[in-house]
Amino acid sequence: MIIVVMLYACAFFSSNKYIVLDTATIPIIYFDFGDSSIDSTSAKTLISMVSFYKENQSLNLILRGYSDVDECEKSDTLLSYDRAVNVKKLFVKRGIEKKKITVKALGGNDPVTSGRSKEEKRKNRRVEIVFVD
Numbered sequence: 001m002i003i004v005v006m007l008y009a010c011a012f013f014s015s016n017k018y019i020v021l022d023t024a025t026i027p028i029i030y031f032d033f034g035d036s037s038i039d040s041t042s043a044k045t046l047i048s049m050v051s052f053y054k055e056n057q058s059l060n061l062i063l064r065g066y067s068d069v070d071e072c073e074k075s076d077t078l079l080s081y082d083r084a085v086n087v088k089k090l091f092v093k094r095g096i097e098k099k100k101i102t103v104k105a106l107g108g109n110d111p112v113t114s115g116r117s118k119e120e121k122r123k124n125r126r127v128e129i130v131f132v133d
Contacts, residue, residue: 029087031125034071036082038090046087049129050094059131061101063087068124069108069115081105087127 029042038046053059065084067076084103092098113120 028123029083029127029129030122031083031127033068033121033125034079036079036086038086043090046090046129047094050091050096053091053096053131056131057100059100059133061091061096062104062130062132063101064104064106064128064130066106066110066124066126066128067108068121069111070121071108071125077105077107080107083125083127087129 029038029045031037032039053061063084065080065082065087067080067083071079081103084105088098088101088103091101108124111124112126113123115121115124
């Protein structure tokens with residue numbers, strides 16, 4: 001079972017059962033510094049989310065892209081946008097309708113860590129996927 005990060009409600013899912021209440025954020029996809037490409041581990045996570053979505057097609061998706069404080073200030077919003085768009089492209093390629101997906105580029109806003117160590121900075125370079133009823 002994957003425990004989903006809570007936003008306004010909670011959601012839990014396993015390979016056999018899905019329970020979704022209102023709005024929920026799923027596992028976060030992380031990126032390398034200055035990069036918007038999706039690695040193979042993240043791709044597997046995203047592909048599993050497509051299966052979840054196909055059983056819950058009434059939901060809409062919001063993809064919120066972020067960057068860390070060290071990524072160029074002028075390009076951090078563009079980079080966060082590119083990250084979210086790459087996730088969207090994977091979802092669309094796997095059968096989710098474009099109109100069901102909203103992309104938001106948030107740059108360095110809303111960091112989840114202070115960003116002092118390399119690992120903390122990595123956690124800020126992310127795309128959050130939100131399912132909305």
